[in-house]
Amino acid sequence: MNKVYTGKTKDVYALDSGNYLLQFKDDVTGEDGVFDPGANTVGLSIEGAGKAGLRLTTYFFKKCLEAGIPTHFVEADIDAQTMTVVPATLFGEGLEVICRFRATGSFMRRYGKYAEEGQALDAFVEVTLKDDERQDPPISEDALDMLGILSKAEYSILKQRTQEIACLVKDELAERNIDLYDIKLEFGRDQHGDILLIDEISGGNMRAFKEGVYVEPLALTELIVSN
CATH class of the missing domain: 3.30.470.20 (ATP-grasp fold, B domain)
Structure with missing residues (x-):
């Protein structure tokens, strides 16, 4: 795998298949040690946050697919805290x-x-x-x-x-x-x-x-x- 991006809450790797692998971290956004989903900095690290985030993400992405809402989700490995996704380009820089x-x-x-x-x-x-x-x-x-x-x-x-x-x-x-x-x-x-x-x-x-x-x-x- 080739790491292509280091993010606040997850890292991104390019796979030989053309898809990408997201590695979920235990870091969450916030300020002064207080969680805030709207913050643009890492505020704290919570043990188990990466696995919990991936479990819930997998649950809701599957619900979206059932509802006919397109997502980049392919599959997830909860224990490894990774999710495989199809390529997607951002709007501008995101x-x-x-x-x-x-x-x-x-x-x-x-x-x-x-x-x-x-x-x-x-x-x-x-x-x-x-x-x-x-x-x-x-x-x-x-x-x-x-x-x-x-x-x-x-x-x-x-x-x-x-x-x-x-x-x-x-x-x-x-x-x-x-x-x-x-x-x-x-x-x-x-x-x-x-x-x-x-x-x-x-x-x-x-x-x-x-x-x-x-x-x-x-x-x-x-x-x-x-x-």
Whole structure:
């Protein structure tokens, strides 16, 4: 295998088959030792986080495929903490797409003058550029199109798929009496130019609460996959 990318929460290797291997780490994003799915730095390392993230990702990627939502998932080896995926190209140098069902985190930091913490939101979708130097700035549909990152037609597909996936996850959590506040997703283009879900769907990129108490990423995996 040839390592082609060292990421915050996973490393990427090129395989002879043309596919790629993602190696999940125990590192999670956050600041000052506190987990935050919206942070752009590694905040702490949690033993077992990589395996838990992969278990939940595998669960939800299979659910997406059953629902006809295209992803880059091929197979996973939970014990090795690896996932094999098909090649996909990023939009620009990468986008993060957030779907919000309740106001919290960076939404409150930006719009707190008009919103209340925990306020219900109607599957609000926002896109940010993966740009650590500029603190992952939000970007509009028009700007994405004008800068040649994502066409308006592609944005429409991206938004629809984001809401479909987020609602799928939300419904799964709701069956366990867990309230999904927000979720961060990533997308790319396959070899045919079609948009597909990439990266992961794990406790490390969502905020969820049960009876008003925040559910840690490892605990979320146990609540979803083990029940």
